[in-house]
Amino acid sequence: MVLDYFARDAKKPTLVNVAAKAYRRVALYEPGEYTATLNYNNGSKTEATWLVRDLAEERKAKNIILFIGDGMTTNMITAARLIGHKSINGKYQTTMAMDKFPVLGHQMTHSIDSFITDSANSAAALNTGHKSTVNCLNVYADSSKDAFDDPKVETLAEMFHRLTGGHIGIVSTAYIADATPAALVAHTRNRGQYAAIVDTFLNGVQNYTWTDVPIDVIFGGGAEQFYAPSLGGVTYQNKDYYQEFAKANYSIIQNRTSLLAAKNTDKALGIFTVSNMAKWLDRNVYRQNLNQSLSPSGSKAPALDQPGLKDMTLKAIDILQARSGKEGWFLMSEVRAYMCELYVRHALTSYLHYLGCFH
Amino acid sequence: MLTRHRADFLAGQYFDIRLEVHQPVNGSEAIGLPLDERFTFTVAKKGAAAKPVTEYFKLQEPKLEKWNFTWFEGEWCFWRRCSL
Numbered sequence: 001m002v003l004d005y006f007a008r009d010a011k012k013p014t015l016v017n018v019a020a021k022a023y024r025r026v027a028l029y030e031p032g033e034y035t036a037t038l039n040y041n042n043g044s045k046t047e048a049t050w051l052v053r054d055l056a057e058e059r060k061a062k063n064i065i066l067f068i069g070d071g072m073t074t075n076m077i078t079a080a081r082l083i084g085h086k087s088i089n090g091k092y093q094t095t096m097a098m099d100k101f102p103v104l105g106h107q108m109t110h111s112i113d114s115f116i117t118d119s120a121n122s123a124a125a126l127n128t129g130h131k132s133t134v135n136c137l138n139v140y141a142d143s144s145k146d147a148f149d150d151p152k153v154e155t156l157a158e159m160f161h162r163l164t165g166g167h168i169g170i171v172s173t174a175y176i177a178d179a180t181p182a183a184l185v186a187h188t189r190n191r192g193q194y195a196a197i198v199d200t201f202l203n204g205v206q207n208y209t210w211t212d213v214p215i216d217v218i219f220g221g222g223a224e225q226f227y228a229p230s231l232g233g234v235t236y237q238n239k240d241y242y243q244e245f246a247k248a249n250y251s252i253i254q255n256r257t258s259l260l261a262a263k264n265t266d267k268a269l270g271i272f273t274v275s276n277m278a279k280w281l282d283r284n285v286y287r288q289n290l291n292q293s294l295s296p297s298g299s300k301a302p303a304l305d306q307p308g309l310k311d312m313t314l315k316a317i318d319i320l321q322a323r324s325g326k327e328g329w330f331l332m333s334e335v336r337a338y339m340c341e342l343y344v345r346h347a348l349t350s351y352l353h354y355l356g357c358f359h
Numbered sequence: 360m361l362t363r364h365r366a367d368f369l370a371g372q373y374f375d376i377r378l379e380v381h382q383p384v385n386g387s388e389a390i391g392l393p394l395d396e397r398f399t400f401t402v403a404k405k406g407a408a409a410k411p412v413t414e415y416f417k418l419q420e421p422k423l424e425k426w427n428f429t430w431f432e433g434e435w436c437f438w439r440r441c442s443l
Contacts, residue, residue, distance in 0.1 A: 003433045003435055004433060004434045004435075005431060005433050006433070006434060007386070007433065008431040008433070012385075012431075013430065014385055014429060014432055015383070015384040015429050016381050016383050016384065016428055016429070017381070017382040018379050018394075018425065018426050018427060019379070019382075019394050019395060019398070019423060019424075019425055020377065020423070020424045020425070020426070021377075021398075021420075021423060022375055022377050022378075022421055022424070023375065023416065023418055024375045025375065026373070026374060026376060026416040026418070027371050027372060027373050027374065028368055028371075029370055030370065030404065033404075033405040034405065035402075035405065035409070036360065036401070036402050036403075037400065037401045037409060038380075038398060038399075039398060039399045040380045040399075041392055041398075046360055048363060048366070049364060049365060050365075050366050050367075050368060051365075052367075053367060053368065053370065054370055055371065112363070128372075129367055129368070129369060129372075130362070130366055130367070130368075140361035140377065141361075142361060142377045143379060143428050144424070144426050145428075150361075151362065151375035151377040152373075152375045153362070153374045154373040159369070159371075159372060210373070
């Protein structure tokens with residue numbers, strides 16, 4: 001099946017005038033089914049059915065860690081088991097921790113407008129329970145040009161903090177403004193608004209009244225959204241975001257050594273490279289590849305002392321635990337491009353990396 | 360209408376509602392009506408009477424916003440020749 005772009009070929013666009021309203025920050029408190037009805041054009045109507053699900057009456061967990069393997073499909077989990085565990089006559093002698101979970105689910109990742117998802121709307125679905133459109137972070141896409149006026153949906157991190165006072169942490173091996181880490185608190189039609197997303201980490205949603213979520217820990221890559229434009233940074237309102245976070249009493253961390261030494265009682269911003277962080281294989285086996293990642297300071301020197309996901313996650317837990325007290329904490333820990341980080345126990349890995357890591 | 364049909368919410372989860380009425384000026388969807396700026400919106404729990412949105416959520420009526428956009432119509436072709 002193909003699309004015939006007859007109107008585009010004939011250069012005949014369709015013009016659509018729009019009249020719109022937005023009702024901001026509402027909530028439905030009683031579980032059950034609702035009907036929303038839009039009446040327009042003198043007698044036409046459009047109905048929507050909404051389902052409100054009840055909250056659990058009892059809090060079962062104090063602390064939550066949401067691990068996300070970006071691109072971690074069933075096939076990649078199978079490959080990880082194959083590499084990491086011995087099988088005799090078709091029987092695995094050991095299995096992964098994931099194989100031992102008491103409850104295991106399977107999520108379908110299609111979006112509203114595509115069967116092939118992207119990290120933004122799939123992360124938004126995980127964080128809000130609402131399917132959205134490709135490139136959307138925790139909003140439904142409206143037809144206006146503004147990427148920050150689309151109707152928002154409250155996220156897990158926002159609800160968790162609002163209801164319990166719990167503390168929030170974000171860890172990723174990607175650049176930190178990327179869609180998966182952004183999806184804890186960002187609300188935009190366009191996941192590419194990196195600089196504004198970094199500002200949201202620090203200041204929350206500014207253009208509307210919305211749930212404010214202070215974030216205790218942010219660890220990842222993407223220094224180009226932090227260092228000053230004079231060094232080549234591309235930042236929100238041309239500010240230096242290391243300075244902005246420091247003014248808000250975050251300790252600023254730029255390598256593994258100072259990550260491990262950082263005080264657990266302080267809020268922490270750890271940015272370890274420009275762009276995505278180095279992969280496990282490059283930090284441990286092909287160390288000469290580290291020259292390809294640049295220092296988070298913006299100096300253009302290589303970033304040779306980078307932590308891995310394990311270092312960052314353990315430190316984030318230490319900080320959240322030290323700071324949160326009885327309220328508990330919620331940590332999202334993402335490994336970017338999961339297929340490139342498979343644990344090495346077998347020579348086959350090189351071959352899998354050859355197959356899987358062209359970027 | 361956003362939030363969309365068949366959406367699931369957690370009780371008490373904050374969300375925004377966006378309503379848009381479209382007036383296609385040309386193309387196959389144009390119906391020759393003026394842009395309706397007086398549309399209304401109601402919310403009803405199943406089995407209860409529908410209430411105007413401002414009453415249901417105890418809100419002030421927001422101001423009307425207006426914009427326009429253009430798009431190109433296309434046609435899906437299956438088992439027949441397209442003019443590609």
